[in-house]
Amino acid sequence: MMGWLPENVSTYGKDIDRLFYIIYYITGVSFLLVSGTMVVFLILYRQREGRRATYVHGNTTLEIIWTIVPAIILVVLSFMSQASWGNIKGRVPPSEVHVQVTAKQFNWEILYPGPDGKIGTADDLQMDNELHVPVGKVVRVTLKAKDVIHSFFLPNLRLKQDAVPGREIQAWFEATKPGRYELPCAELCGFGHSGMLGHLTVHTADDYNKWVKEQWPSS
């Protein structure tokens, strides 16, 4: 199952993947222990002539052990998760690039603030379904929705955030590798939900400057 995660190209993606693997190993070992024990018991204690089942009602020590051990593991997992969660969703780090993404049935409207860095000014530029960002820079995304709930999903950047009508939600990512990645909608949004798809283009620093020049030639 290990090779099935899509390639990760974001800074915090490796934290998510690491947690995923930790849980994968913990649950995998638990499953093997439980199912292995079960199979062994089923073979050892199958019905045989002349043997009577053990008459036992339980064991308090065992009950205490198998309550406390899983509880400790799970609470530790919670605290390990919390550090990454706070980092990814709890706050947006200082960003150099800002875009506003408005989801609607069935497109991503991507609004670039232009050279002045401010949204709502004359040099704003809107593109449908095309998100361009530089590599190695923190990108802040302001998420809005016009009609129903959509979900901004960048599988390769391990980012998913619902866009909710009536709200502005801040998300962020920092890409580590140039390339073109898919940006599907992950929340059912109507008959056109399937196929609601944008693209994220991560440029190298030079390419990004070139792209900016092309879009805003006057600057």
Place this chain on the structure above:
Amino acid sequence: MSEAVATHAVHEELGFLRTYVFSTDHKMIARQFLFLGLFMMILGGLMALMIRWQLAWPETQVPGTRWIPEPFMTDGYMNPAFYNTLFTMHATIMIFFVIMPILVGCYGNFLIPLMIGARDMAFPVLNMLSFWVGAVAGVVMLAGFFVPGGHAASGWTSYAPLSAVTQYTGVDWGQNLWCISLIILGLSSLMGSINYITTIINMRAPGMTFFRLPLVIWSLFIVAILLLLALPVLTSALAMLLLDRMAGTSFFLPAGGGEPLLWQHLFWFFGHPEVYILILPAMGIASDILSVFSRKPIFGYRAMAFSMIGIAFLSWVVWGHHMFQSGMSPALGFSFMVTTMVIAVPSAIKTFNWLGTIWGGSIRFTTPMLNALAFVSMFVVGGLSGIFMASTPVDIFIHDTYFIVAHIHYVVFGGSVFGLFAAVYYWFPKMFGRMMNEPLGKIHFFTTFIAYNCTFFAMHILGIGGMMRRIYNPMQYEFLHPLQPINVFITWSAIALGLAQIPFVINFFWSLFAGRKAERNPWKANTLEWVAPSPPPHGNFDAIPVVYRGPYEYSSPEVTEDYLPQDRQLVPQRVATAH
């Protein structure tokens, strides 16, 4: 009391209508719920197969569907809006009209009076109403397929605003009927749960203390309390949604000052206890069956009962884990992550106690036992995969992917449905007075178990690959192209899973009419239902049994045989030797 019981036991012959249709006998109502559930299961299953066909071979003709008219299908090709209807209705039907009617409606009704030693439910007429109100809800739900605009298509979770405004889906009365049907069904469940709670508290046979109740009765008792408290929340939310749709109230619409997340909070505040409503009866069923066929007392009876109570309490404070990526304050994420991790602890306790129960047993591999064992192992997978979602950062990636689809099917199919099959095979002799066929039962079990795992385990891989749930055509996404062979594999497995149910249907109906006649206690079990004749007559027992001990005294040293029924009075040793 004894006079009332005596007059109740002798009763006049009832006509056909009072015996089979508007019966107030809890056993007939149980059978009605069973048949309703099994019929709906066929519908829900066929919908699942159509969904799978579309995902494996997108936009090709679905075999055998050319009769389905526009705008649903065009000459056998599925339209995207109808695809949304299919997965919405598959889930709605399976959850509300299959698992709840069978596990709670049928087995709750059948087992509670029989296992506590009562002649019927506390409120027999209310019980009859509960079924017929539920049946009306079923008719209203199915009627949605025949109204202009088609049936509800916003998912079984019906997130607003998608579900709240007609133009967003094009679905008009379909969504309204969906709401109305579930409001009516809520009424039915409410009547049932009040009946269950009252019956268990008031009508236990002499000597049947709470800690002598079989665990399946404990589970149904807890489920009834959950239903009583959770369903009004759903009903309120549905009423608000209906008002948004029909009266322009804007509870969930931001343009009118409403809040889309309010729907999610209300829905999941009901929805998470609901998941435990679906799984707790199966836990109880498995506990009883494991003990019977291991010929051994249940391991840690009190731990089992208390862990179910613990699950029930915690199920009220975990709903936010469905909403980690919803825009809900990230600070809340931590609280809900911790409660969600903690609710795994009672589930783990139960699993270890099930293992403890088969340890040192003398295990009989009957069909009910095999299904109960499958329940335990599949529930373990479903429980463990839940830990991935509970971890908020991992959830960022796997939320709304096929990982969650795999998870819910491991809990609700691997858990509840294997529990359901175990119950059908185990109590069939009591319910219908005939045994089911064992070889056919084993064929059904093994083919189902294998096809089931091929179908749903592979969905974890799709989810880890990032495949979103509820998409109509995975081939529209380049990053999903490498996963397409898995989709094809899953669909073949799902078809096999569907075919694997044929032996069950044959076995069920053949045994109903021609199965071997069952004696009173064919499994040599301890609980009170096996004291009554098979099938029990109106009034259940020849005489109300007196309970002397707990339900799991198997292989007790006090007797030579390996079981000791709850109602058998043992002559104390010193009295016997005093002569």
